[in-house]
Amino acid sequence: MTWETVIGLETHVQLSTKTKLFSRASTTFGKSPNTNVNLIDCGLPGVLPSVNKEAFYKAIRFGMAVGAQINQTSIFDRKNYFYADLPKGYQITQMDLPIVLGGTIDIEAGDGIKTVNITRAHLEEDAGKSIHDEFDGYSAIDLNRAGTPLLEIVSEPEISNAKEAVAYMKAMHQLVTYLDVSDGNMSEGSLRCDANVSIRKKGDLELGTRTEIKNINSFKFIEKAINYEIKRQIKVLENGDTVTQETRLYDSSKDETRPMRSKEFANDYRYFPEPDLLPVVISDAEMQEIKDNFPELPKGKEARYKEDFGLSSYDAQIIAASKSMADFFEASAENTKNFSLLANWLIGEISAFLNKDIIEIHESKLSPENIAMLINRIDDQTISGKIGKSIFEEMYKSGSSPDEIIKSQGLEQISDDGAIEEIINTVIQENPSQVEAYLGGKDKLFGFFVGQVMKLTQGKANPQSVNTILKEKLK
Amino acid sequence: MLDCKSISSSELIHETFRLAKQYQDLNCFVTMNEDRGIKKAHSIDQADSSHSQLSGIPMAQKDLFCTEGLRTTCSSKILSNFIPPYTATAVQKLEEAGSIIVGKTNMDEFAMGSSNETSYFGNVHNPWRKGYVPGGSSGGSAAAVAAGIVSAATGTDTGGSIRQPAAHCGITGLKPTYGRVSRWGMIAFASSLDQAGPLARTAEDCAILLNAMSGHDLKDTTSLDVETPDFLASINQPVKGLKIGIIKEFDLGDLDSEVQARFEESKNLYEKLGAEFIEISLPNISASVPTYYSIAPAECSSNLSRFDGVRFGHRADNTEDLNDLYIKSRSEGFGEEVKRRILIGTYALSAGYYDAYYKKAQQVRRLIKNDFEEAFNSVDLMMTPTSPNTAFAFGSKGAQNPIELYLEDLFTISSNLAGLPAISIPHGMVHSLPSGLQLIGNFLQEDKILNAAHIFQQNSEFHLAKPSMEDF
Numbered sequence: 001m002t003w004e005t006v007i008g009l010e011t012h013v014q015l016s017t018k019t020k021l022f023s024r025a026s027t028t029f030g031k032s033p034n035t036n037v038n039l040i041d042c043g044l045p046g047v048l049p050s051v052n053k054e055a056f057y058k059a060i061r062f063g064m065a066v067g068a069q070i071n072q073t074s075i076f077d078r079k080n081y082f083y084a085d086l087p088k089g090y091q092i093t094q095m096d097l098p099i100v101l102g103g104t105i106d107i108e109a110g111d112g113i114k115t116v117n118i119t120r121a122h123l124e125e126d127a128g129k130s131i132h133d134e135f136d137g138y139s140a141i142d143l144n145r146a147g148t149p150l151l152e153i154v155s156e157p158e159i160s161n162a163k164e165a166v167a168y169m170k171a172m173h174q175l176v177t178y179l180d181v182s183d184g185n186m187s188e189g190s191l192r193c194d195a196n197v198s199i200r201k202k203g204d205l206e207l208g209t210r211t212e213i214k215n216i217n218s219f220k221f222i223e224k225a226i227n228y229e230i231k232r233q234i235k236v237l238e239n240g241d242t243v244t245q246e247t248r249l250y251d252s253s254k255d256e257t258r259p260m261r262s263k264e265f266a267n268d269y270r271y272f273p274e275p276d277l278l279p280v281v282i283s284d285a286e287m288q289e290i291k292d293n294f295p296e297l298p299k300g301k302e303a304r305y306k307e308d309f310g311l312s313s314y315d316a317q318i319i320a321a322s323k324s325m326a327d328f329f330e331a332s333a334e335n336t337k338n339f340s341l342l343a344n345w346l347i348g349e350i351s352a353f354l355n356k357d358i359i360e361i362h363e364s365k366l367s368p369e370n371i372a373m374l375i376n377r378i379d380d381q382t383i384s385g386k387i388g389k390s391i392f393e394e395m396y397k398s399g400s401s402p403d404e405i406i407k408s409q410g411l412e413q414i415s416d417d418g419a420i421e422e423i424i425n426t427v428i429q430e431n432p433s434q435v436e437a438y439l440g441g442k443d444k445l446f447g448f449f450v451g452q453v454m455k456l457t458q459g460k461a462n463p464q465s466v467n468t469i470l471k472e473k474l475k
Numbered sequence: 476m477l478d479c480k481s482i483s484s485s486e487l488i489h490e491t492f493r494l495a496k497q498y499q500d501l502n503c504f505v506t507m508n509e510d511r512g513i514k515k516a517h518s519i520d521q522a523d524s525s526h527s528q529l530s531g532i533p534m535a536q537k538d539l540f541c542t543e544g545l546r547t548t549c550s551s552k553i554l555s556n557f558i559p560p561y562t563a564t565a566v567q568k569l570e571e572a573g574s575i576i577v578g579k580t581n582m583d584e585f586a587m588g589s590s591n592e593t594s595y596f597g598n599v600h601n602p603w604r605k606g607y608v609p610g611g612s613s614g615g616s617a618a619a620v621a622a623g624i625v626s627a628a629t630g631t632d633t634g635g636s637i638r639q640p641a642a643h644c645g646i647t648g649l650k651p652t653y654g655r656v657s658r659w660g661m662i663a664f665a666s667s668l669d670q671a672g673p674l675a676r677t678a679e680d681c682a683i684l685l686n687a688m689s690g691h692d693l694k695d696t697t698s699l700d701v702e703t704p705d706f707l708a709s710i711n712q713p714v715k716g717l718k719i720g721i722i723k724e725f726d727l728g729d730l731d732s733e734v735q736a737r738f739e740e741s742k743n744l745y746e747k748l749g750a751e752f753i754e755i756s757l758p759n760i761s762a763s764v765p766t767y768y769s770i771a772p773a774e775c776s777s778n779l780s781r782f783d784g785v786r787f788g789h790r791a792d793n794t795e796d797l798n799d800l801y802i803k804s805r806s807e808g809f810g811e812e813v814k815r816r817i818l819i820g821t822y823a824l825s826a827g828y829y830d831a832y833y834k835k836a837q838q839v840r841r842l843i844k845n846d847f848e849e850a851f852n853s854v855d856l857m858m859t860p861t862s863p864n865t866a867f868a869f870g871s872k873g874a875q876n877p878i879e880l881y882l883e884d885l886f887t888i889s890s891n892l893a894g895l896p897a898i899s900i901p902h903g904m905v906h907s908l909p910s911g912l913q914l915i916g917n918f919l920q921e922d923k924i925l926n927a928a929h930i931f932q933q934n935s936e937f938h939l940a941k942p943s944m945e946d947f
Contacts, residue, residue, distance in 0.1 A: 039561055043781045045554065045662040046541045046563060048695050080777050080824070082801055089780020139797070141785070270824035272833055275666035275774055278696050 001238070002202040005230050006210075007165050007195060008157035011172055012150050013182045014126065014190040015058045020147035021125045022049030022092060022277075027149075029188050033131075033142035041147045043087030048276050055149035056282055058181040059099045059123050060290050062151060065179055065297070066118055068103030072282045074123065076274040081267045085128035085141050093124035093152075095271045100151075105175065107167040109160075116168055117156040126150050145189075151181070157196065157207065162226035166219050169193060177323040178297055184323075192217040195226055199233040199243070208233075209243040213250050213257055225250035229257050301326050309339040318347050324360035325351075328368055335372030338379045345375060349389060353396050365399030374402040382406065383413050387459055415462040420453070421469055423461065427452040428473060438474060446470070484531030484575070488516035491533040491577055494624045498602075498947045501622055503615040505538045505596050506546045507578040515575045528683050530573030535619040535628035538579035539586055540566045540671070541660040545576065549662050550594035551584045553782045553789045553808025563660025564695070565629065565671045565688045572687040577625055580615030584810045585779065586636055586664040588612050589883040590872065593812040598869055601643060602942040603908055607866045610640030610883075616674050617644040622944060627675045627684055631661060633668045634767055635862075635887025638899035641674055642861035642911020645901045645940055647928065648674040649681045650887075652919050653894035654699035656685075657692030663778040665771035666697075668891040677938055678900060678928035682706035685921060701919065709922040710929040715749030717927060720854035723756045725886065730863055733905040738860050741902045741912050744934060745858075745927075753854055757846040762839050763889040768881060769823050769836035770892075775813075776820030782808065815877065844893045851917040856924055859886045861899040861911030886913055896921045900928045901937040909940070 020027055023040035039047045056074065063070045077095035100121035106113050128146035132139050153172070159165050173191055177184040184191050198210035213229060216222050228250070233243050248257040296304075298320045305316035319329045325346060332342055346361075350371070354361055374395065378388045383406060391405050406412055414420060427449055428435055438445040453466050492509055512533070519531045541547050541559035548554045562570070570576065583593040591599045591614025599614040601607040602622040609618040613630030617640035620628050630637035632650035641648025649672045656671040663669060673684035689703040721742075727735055742752060784790035784804030791803030809817070823832035850857070863885055873880030890897040895915055902912040912931075916924040932938045 042786060044541075044559065044561075044787065045547075045549070045557070045781065046539075046559075046658075046660040047561075048659055048697075050694055050696055078777050080780060082780065082783060082798075084783075084785050084797055087781060087786065089783060090777050268826045270777070270821065270826075270829075272773060272777070272824050272829070276663075276697065 003199050003234050003237070004202040004204070005161055006157045006198050006200065006207055007159035007161070007226060009155045009159065009165060009168060010194040010196070011153040011155075011169070012192050012194075013062075013153060013172075013176050015055050015149040015151055015181055016183050016190075017052055017054045017058065017149055019052055019054075021052055021055050021123065021149035023147050025147065029185075031144055033140070033144060036144040037146070041087065041143050043089075049092060051277065051280050052149065053280075053282075055123060056099065056280060057286070057290055058149075058179070059121065059151050060282065060287070061179050061294070062121060062153075062176065062181050063100035063103060064290065064294070065175060066100075066103030066105055068118065068121070069101040070282075070287070071097055071099050071101060072284075072287065073097070074099050074280040074282075076277050077271045078274050080270040083127070083130075084139065085130045085143070085146065087128065087143060087146055091125060091127065092274055092277070094122035098122035100153075105155075105168070105171055107164060107171045109164050109167060114164065116158050119154040119156050121151050121153040124150050124152060157198075162223045162230070165195060165226055166223050169219060169222055174298065174321065174323065179295055186217050186219075189217060193222065195222065195229075197226055197229045197233065199230065199237060208237075209245050211243065211245065211257075212247045214247055214260065216250055221250060221252055224252070224255055225257055228255060232257065298326075305329075309333060309343075311339060311343050315340070315343040315347060319343060322360065324362045328361045328366075328371075331368035332372040332375070335369055336375045336379070338375055341379060342372070342375045345371070345392075349392060364396065366395060367399070370395055370399075370401045377402055377406065381413055381415055381462055383411055384459065384463055387411050387413065411460060413462050414457055414460050415465060417465055417469065420461055420465050421473075423453055423456050424449075424466070424469055424473055427456070435474065446474075449474070484516035484519040485513065487531060488512055488533055488575055488577070491625060494622075495577065495619075498622050498624060498944065500600065500947050501602060501618050502597050502599050503581055503609075503618040503622070503624070504535070504578040505548055505550060505581050505615070508542075508545055508576045511545070512575050512577055519573060519575075527572050529569065529687055532574045532627060533577045533625050534569060534574040535577050535580045535616055535625045536566055537582055537613050537616050537629050537631055539582060539631055539662045540629060541662065542566060542576065542579065545579065547579065547662070548595070549585045550582045550596055551808065551810065551813070552595045553805070554662075555595065555789065557788055559660075561660060563671075564657035564692045565661065567660075568690065569629070569684070569687050574627070574687075580613070580619055580628060582615055583612035583636075584813050585662070585775070586612040586631055586633055586669075587775070587812050587816055589635065589639055589880050590867070591615065591640070592869065593810055595810060600947070601866045601908075602944060602947070603645065604866065605946040607868055607908070608643065610643035610862070610866060612636040612640075613648075613674065614640050617641055617646060617648065620644070620646045620674050620676065621942060622947070623941060627673060627680060629671060629688075630674050631664075631669055631671050632887075632891065633664050633670075633771060634891050635884040637672050637674060638887050638897060638911065638913060639862050639883060641899045642901070642913075643866040643909065645909030645937075645942070646674055646676055647678050647681055647898065647900050647932075647938060648672065649678075649685060649898045649921070649925070650890065650896060651685060651689070651921055652699070652896045653891075654697055655896070655919070655921070656688045657690070657695040657698045659692055659694040659698075663774075665774040666778060667774060668767075668771055670891070677932055678898065678925050679707070679710060679932075681898070682710055682925045682929070685925075699919075704922060706922055706925055710926045711933075712926050712930075713749065714745065714927055714930050717745075717750040717856070718854045719745060719750050719752050719927075720755040720850060720857040721752055722760065722857060722859060723754050724758070724760050725859055727860070730860065731905060734860055734863065734865075734910055737903045737905060737910050738912070741931070742858070744931065748930060748934060750927075755850040755854055755857070757843070757850055757889070759839060759842040759846050760889050763843060763892060764881060764885060766836045766839045766843065766892060767884070767888045768819070769832045770840065772816040772820030773823045773833045773836075774820065776817045776824065779809075779813070779817060784808070812877070840892050843889055847889075847893045847895060847917075856917070856920075856927060857915040859913045859915070861886060861913040865905045865908040865910055890915050894918065896924060898924045898928050900931060901940065902931075902935070903937050904940070
């Protein structure tokens with residue numbers, strides 16, 4: 001039997017507003033528990049929500065970027081359920097009239113581009129956090145996150161496998177960071193998704209029964225969780241059983257999904273229009289302002305990098321793919337002239353280090369000023385490219401500037417031809433048999449002499465000068 | 476008197492607390508604010524600056540307005556230990572105008588009731604007759620004014636909770652247009668219907684109080700962004716030519732003949748003053764009570780979810796898990812009527828019932844609103860009795876059948892559904908108990924009903940009648 005997988009994703013994007021969706025409390029991540037909390041977030045009796053329009057602007061910016069219909073009048077609903085980290089006993093969300101309707105997003109699938117349709121995206125407030133393992137016998141509640149604005153983006157069930165799901169999330173990450181609607185930080189929960197997975201016989205038109213895997217927050221786990229779930233469902237179906245529609249959790253430590261306790265999803269949410277909020281209307285003037293201040297997207301940057309910095313298509317595309325990298329490139333380019341060397345470094349050596357640690361460049365200790373300085377020192381031959389790599393390693397570790405490192409470790413390149421000539425003379429004197437062999441036609445020995453010079457200078461000799469002088473001497 | 480300094484604020488506040496103690500059997504206060512109240516009176520006496528009309532005036536605040544540092548219970552066990560860290564906008568404005576909080580008044584639990592009998596802190600007596608209800612839910616506020624302990628109090632009105640107790644206690648009570656007074660810090664019963672307003676002896680005093688309470692509040696998006704007129708300046712206009720609507724669908728023939736008689740006499744008085752009566756039709760108004768009892772409980776079931784024992788308020792002991800904590804805390808903390816309404820509301824919002832109840836009710840509400848809009852094309856205001864009855868004995872209504880009590884609000888509920896202002900003024904006695912006359916105004920036209928009420932009071936003495944208080 002050939003099976004076919006159908007996946008729809010619900011992406012939760014924390015919007016990067018300074019304050020919460022319905023209160024003036026800060027949204028800064030990582031503050032001590034219950035400090036970014038005011039009367040509203042706490043759900044005290046008699047308090048009322050007030051609206052942070054910045055969140056609406058960001059949601060609209062997203063909608064415009066995916067070519068969606070924007071509902072300029074926003075109506076909110078209450079989703080009622082009891083949980084300790086939900087202070088009011090209901091979540092304010094949008095049920096009937098989402099702010100963003102429709103739209104598409106392009107993802108990389110196999111060897112081409114696939115367009116995935118977006119059903120809707122709506123604004124809602126995030127809940128707080130329950131902490132179950134810190135106090136013996138008690139659960140603790142941290143309401144810092146309560147009320148943070150979320151954009152929940154629902155895709156059509158058009159994703160065909162785990163790899164596409166990851167590509168979809170990567171495209172989403174690129175878009176929301178580029179639009180500056182979210183910091184996209186997955187480990188802090190700024191971008192996370194629920195995956196609806198179902199299996200059907202290839203060619204069937206009707207969808208199979210789906211399960212929903214909740215709250216997956218890394219590209220790696222998305223792939224693993226979905227692949228596990230696909231295998232599990234196929235096994236269930238091949239055994240002649242039926243898939244139960246349920247909510248499941250992915251446990252990364254065991255690499256498996258398992259059902260959540262039944263009472264956590266057997267809720268009747270009793271949606272009804274939020275009577276504490278009048279409809280929020282975004283004016284045509286506000287819409288125009290959002291359009292006028294639309295951020296540059298990857299395609300635009302690519303073209304500009306080729307045009308303004310003379311980058312190759314390949315370099316421009318790779319650098320523009322990540323907002324973090326593109327910002328870093330642009331900031332560094334202000335302090336150096338050798339743009340292609342800068343691009344080479346960013347794509348090569350620097351990316352290799354970042355990928356190993358799975359971080360983005362803005363999360364590292366590197367600064368655009370220091371990287372520009374490193375490029376300049378290589379460009380003006382103060383150091384060789386090879387020394388540059390060891391300096392970079394130090395910069396990556398400590399965050400020091402290249403000049404500090406060059407100075408403290410005495411790594412300036414020797415470009416004084418007289419000094420280099422002296423060293424070459426020594427090498428020739430000490431290796432008469434090799435000189436003889438070389439002059440006798442063993443051209444390959446040239447590298448040996450270069451190596452000897454570099455050894456004596458600890459790699460600091462200017463390689464070009466060494467080449468020129470050596471060739472002269474060994475004629 | 477305060478103005479001409481024949482009495483100081485301190486003397487007045489001491490006298491107020493003395494009266495409150497003398498009449499403590501009335502049970503109109505849940506919490507007193509003696510130390511802070513006396514301190515404020517003292518500082519007002521010290522200050523040289525000119526006084527506003529409310530400067531130094533002792534006021535009773537319904538115990539549903541949050542007051543910073545002063546216990547706020549909503550007359551519920553679940554909030555019996557709750558001391559808010561903030562003050563409701565309406566109260567804050569009254570305080571800034573110089574009034575002094577005497578204490579927090581008893582009420583039906585979470586404002587759910589028409590007799591003040593659902594309070595966790597016990598019944599409030601009607602100052603006119605011991606053992607009789609003062610009406611509700613703002614029963615404590617109405618009784619405190621009627622007994623002469625304070626000259627002004629706040630109330631909230633979701634379906635008649637200011638007007639009906641004002642009527643039963645023989646005083647004046649105003650429910651403003653929805654959105655006229657901020658709901659920030661007012662503990663919600665039904666968000667789309669709740670509105671704060673004043674209770675006082677006269678319409679003139681209500682105008683002064685409304686001046687202070689009104690105004691747009693950025694903290695309440697449903698508060699109206701409109702200018703507050705000077706309500707005091709607009710009273711005392713002649714009512715000659717005023718068109719008053721009589722609602723055809725309210726068949727007064729079924730009422731107590733004494734209530735009918737008072738109503739006719741009030742009509743006659745207005746006619747004598749030159750007003751004109753026109754019969755109008757509000758075709759959907761008979762659906763008011765069922766519409767209200769779908770919407771209000773639905774909103775309350777959600778509004779009261781936050782009382783879960785987790786962050787504040789009553790928390791049950793010896794609970795097994797989170798669910799058990801919810802069930803026990805809420806079962807112990809809420810009274811019967813509150814539980815009944817949470818159940819009704821939860822049902823009305825449930826999957827499969829939402830369309831038939833809540834959604835249908837909202838559609839009917841829209842029709843009722845339209846009826847009023849249409850009718851106000853031909854009249855300036857409308858007139859009804861405030862309540863079909865006068866005050867009744869404790870326990871005599873609703874014990875077997877809660878609907879019996881729900882019908883107390885027959886005449887008052889529709890103005891909440893339509894968001895319109897309405898006032899209740901005394902218009903004489905029915906079997907030795909006060910009866911109230913209701914004037915309903917068009918959207919934002921408190922000035923018209925305040926004026927009509929004031930002119931009525933200029934030409935009658937019903938509002939001057941005071942209970943003897945000899946049983947207390």
